[in-house]
Amino acid sequence: MVDVTERVSEFVRASGIQKGLAVIYVPHTTAGITINENADPSVVHDILLTLNQLVPPDQPGYRHNEGNSDAHVKAGLIGCSVTVIIENGDLHLGNWQGIYFCEFDGPRNRKLWVRFSPDVLP
Amino acid sequence: MVDVTERVSEFVRASGIQKGLAVIYVPHTTAGITINENADPSVVHDILLTLNQLVPPDQPGYRHNEGNSDAHVKAGLIGCSVTVIIENGDLHLGNWQGIYFCEFDGPRNRKLWVRFSPDVLP
Amino acid sequence: MVDVTERVSEFVRASGIQKGLAVIYVPHTTAGITINENADPSVVHDILLTLNQLVPPDQPGYRHNEGNSDAHVKAGLIGCSVTVIIENGDLHLGNWQGIYFCEFDGPRNRKLWVRFSPDVLP
Numbered sequence: 001m002v003d004v005t006e007r008v009s010e011f012v013r014a015s016g017i018q019k020g021l022a023v024i025y026v027p028h029t030t031a032g033i034t035i036n037e038n039a040d041p042s043v044v045h046d047i048l049l050t051l052n053q054l055v056p057p058d059q060p061g062y063r064h065n066e067g068n069s070d071a072h073v074k075a076g077l078i079g080c081s082v083t084v085i086i087e088n089g090d091l092h093l094g095n096w097q098g099i100y101f102c103e104f105d106g107p108r109n110r111k112l113w114v115r116f117s118p119d120v121l122p
Numbered sequence: 123m124v125d126v127t128e129r130v131s132e133f134v135r136a137s138g139i140q141k142g143l144a145v146i147y148v149p150h151t152t153a154g155i156t157i158n159e160n161a162d163p164s165v166v167h168d169i170l171l172t173l174n175q176l177v178p179p180d181q182p183g184y185r186h187n188e189g190n191s192d193a194h195v196k197a198g199l200i201g202c203s204v205t206v207i208i209e210n211g212d213l214h215l216g217n218w219q220g221i222y223f224c225e226f227d228g229p230r231n232r233k234l235w236v237r238f239s240p241d242v243l244p
Numbered sequence: 245m246v247d248v249t250e251r252v253s254e255f256v257r258a259s260g261i262q263k264g265l266a267v268i269y270v271p272h273t274t275a276g277i278t279i280n281e282n283a284d285p286s287v288v289h290d291i292l293l294t295l296n297q298l299v300p301p302d303q304p305g306y307r308h309n310e311g312n313s314d315a316h317v318k319a320g321l322i323g324c325s326v327t328v329i330i331e332n333g334d335l336h337l338g339n340w341q342g343i344y345f346c347e348f349d350g351p352r353n354r355k356l357w358v359r360f361s362p363d364v365l366p
Contacts, residue, residue: 142361143267143359143361156320156323157273157324158273158316158319158320159273159316162308162310164306164307164308164309164313165273165308165313165316167307167308168305168306168307168308168313168316168317169316169317169320171303171305171306172299172303172313172317173317175303176298199321200320200321201323204324204325205267205269205325205327206269206325207267207269207357207359214357215271216270216271216272216273217271218272218273219271219272219273219324239361240361240362241359241360241361242261242264242360242361242362243259243261243359243360
């Protein structure tokens with residue numbers, strides 16, 4: 001899990017958008033994106049520990065022959081996009097929130113796509 | 123899991139928005155938000171029962187020393203926002219759908235942030 | 245899990261929207277929607293295998309008396325909407341991504357609701 005908050009924030013600031021919504025989208029099927037605690041890295045450890053227990057890399061019955069079935073399942077559980085709020089030209093997150101790209105089958109080169117939609121209230 | 127459908131609906135109606143999308147966002151890292159059955163409260167019971175079995179409060183290997191690792195993991199599995207449709211000035215949900223704030227580490231004072239984005243079709 | 249990518253794509257193309265975001269919303273509480281690998285059907289098999297192991301149909305303690313508690317829990321884990329990007333008048337997905345409607349309590353007649361929101365950048 002890679003903290004991408006600062007990278008996304010830079011992108012938002014560079015866009016000039018003052019207010020609205022941002023969708024941060026992962027165009028991959030063995031990776032995900034999620035929002036969680038940004039302060040104590042042990043939280044990330046505990047999330048990955050639990051995901052690995054719930055979705056073991058080797059499980060009798062897996063049919064996908066690339067050996068990364070667990071990564072696809074984890075991607076499904078975590079999801080491939082988050083929607084966040086933009087205020088005052090930057091990400092508007094909760095105090096303890098950071099945005100994490102979740103690599104479940106790496107290392108690989110990955111991309112994040114970001115799109116903005118306007119806020120309907122002034 | 124607290125049914126917040128009526129509170130969100132009041133907020134939508136008060137906004138005057140007739141049509142569009144609403145993002146309901148939880149700015150916390152040990153809580154989530156989800157949409158599920160609004161009629162039989164036993165569904166909520168069964169969701170929490172299963173989440174507690176999948177993500178036990180005490181698990182060997184947890185490193186986060188605040189004792190709420192499970193709450194962070196559950197928040198990651200459930201997610202911290204939902205996007206819903208607005209039609210005719212109110213929430214447009216399925217017949218059996220309600221919106222549930224999921225407190226995984228309470229009781230605490232919590233907030234929900236709601237933002238609206240326009241529908242591109244007339 | 246039913247691949248609905250082509251059906252959603254047709255809907256997007258018919259709408260005339262060139263650029264923006266699409267929210268694809270499931271108005272049911274025992275079904276979900278997710279994005280995952282579109283090439284090898286064994287991935288879908290492995291996702292369902294794992295979900296069935298994590299959330300068994302019969303589990304001591306379930307209270308919901310319709311016998312489909314597992315379907316409600318799975319819907320909560322997978323989620324009832326996805327947000328995708330529209331570019332050049334069509335879905336803009338990753339190379340290996342397809343959109344899957346997830347029926348957890350079927351067969352039933354189901355609906356998908358699709359709404360569009362504009363992109364704030366030109």
